[in-house]
Amino acid sequence: MTHASRFRVHRPALALLASFVLLVTLAQAQSSRVALVARLDSLAGAPVQEGRAVGISVAVVRGSDTLLLRGYGRADIELDVKTPDRAVYEIGSVTKQFTAAAILQLRDEGKLDLDADVTRYLPTYPTAGQRLPVRRLLDHTSGIKGLTEIPAFRSLWVRDLPRDSAVALFAAEPFDFAPGEAMIYNNSAYFLLGLIIEKVSGMSYEDYIEQRIFAPLGMKDSRYCSNTEVVERRAHGYDYEGRTPRRAAYVNHLWPYAAGSLCSTVGDLVTWLTALHGGKVLSPRSYREMTTPARLNDGTELRYGMGLALGTDVRGIKMIGHGGSIPGFASHARWYPDAQLYVVVLMNSNGPVSPSALASELAGELIPWQRPVFRPFTGDIALLVGRYAGPSRGREMTVEVTQTAQGVAVSVDDAPARPLAWVEGWRFRLDDVNIVFERRGGTGPATILRFDRVQGHYVLRRR
Secondary structure: OOOOHHHHHHHHHHHHHHHHHHHHHHHHHHHHHHHHHHHHHHHHHHHOOOOOOOEEEEEEEOOOOEEEEEEEEEEEEEOEEEOOOEEEOOOOHHHHHHHHHHHHHHHOOOOOOOEHHHHHHOOOOOOOEEEEEOHHHHHOOOOOHHHHHOOOHOOOOOOOOEEEEEEEHHHHOOOOHHHHOOOOOOOHHHHHHHHHHHHHHHHHHHHHHHHHHHHHHHOOEEOOOOOOOOOOOEOOOOOEEEEEEOOOOOOOOOOOOHOOOOEOOOOHHHHHHHHHHHOOOOHHHHHHHHHOOOOOOOOOOOOOOOEEEEEEOOOEEEEEEEEEOOEEEEEEEEEEEEEEEEEEEEEOOOOOOHHHHHHHHHHHHHOOOOOOOEEEOOOHHHHHOEEEEEEEEOOEEEEEEEEEEEEEEEEEEEOOOOOEEEEEOEEEEOOOEEEEEOOHHHOOOOEEEEEEOOOOOOOOOEO
16 A cells, blocks of 8 residues: 555545634634623623622623623613613713714815814804814813803703803813813813804704714614603613612703713614724715824823723723713723724613723623733832822812822822832832823922823812
8 A cells, every 4th residue: 555545545534633723712712702691691790699789781892792681680670670782871971972973074075174264164063262173072182161061051951941041151161271282071062062063063962973983884673862852762761879779860851962862772883883893984084084183282192082082991992982981871882903902881770880890890701811021110200299289070179199008199179098019110000000200400309290081181280
């Protein structure tokens, strides 16, 4: 028997062995996937099981593989209605990315200039002599007083009045800072963006989003929230008092508007994220601008683009996303580009559970990560010690920097001091907050403390 004939005799056996190995490999992969889905399911449902949330819907999608898409808990406590498939939630500030996308679509069509002053589109808006480009509304660097931080706004929250009433309220307030000098999360800016969309497109904001974004993408369960419309599978909202859920306060959806009045489902939001990050919503130029960190006038890079937070989650994993909170509801929708992973968490209760933290936990099951190792600070702590203050969202913020046996510690607004983790130079970290000290002329003690909490970049000065 020749060598070649001996090979032919054994080929069926080799093929059988290869098939067996393939079947074992597939079985192991399937078993691993089942175990992963079980862990995700347990994590997603835990807040409801522990009595810390009323209802939750979660989507976890890796590439084209839907690992988890289900609801937990109840959509209505009084009627004991379980959270249905395709439960509809108010998504709060997750709305902002849709508003930003609409603005960028109009720019793609040549109907709008991001660098034009706001008064080109809203001629009567008083800018107090400031030049205010449209793009400064998109990244929260406008300096306009935040609508939801004005005490008098609470009287409008439940009333039917012209939208000009809200504009008159915040337009009468002085700017918190000159446009581009800092970043304070700002619902007034997105309110103005809604008005600009209406002015430029000739459509109501509601119609534009529903007809130009939701309909083309097949987002059939998404809509502008209505206080009167009957909506199938709508979840009712609750707020927690301690561990007790209460019916959420009434909100007239005239007012959250382009900053926070959209309703959606986890399935539709995965559709949206897939389309947005898959190049089906914006031109390459506009998508790049939307997902590129904005910069302040002095060149400082933020961790925010246009309607989207950029950077890393609490585990240090690169992501792009945004959260939302409105009476009775909390939400988060994010994309992890390196892992091609989409995670959406929608809740019909505001309380002890953070949808952002839950999204990070779920992602941590799929993406390898390591706890960061921080070294002890080797510089002169005495140059950092002091009290810093400046404007933040709705109030003056103070940060007291002290030296402890462990290194540098900070007390924010007179809360108990917490140690900072040193990153490099004069850069430190406190959970997901970046804290950077600066000094004039490169010598002497620090004069500025930058408090970067992703959706806010506060410039505090030594007092």
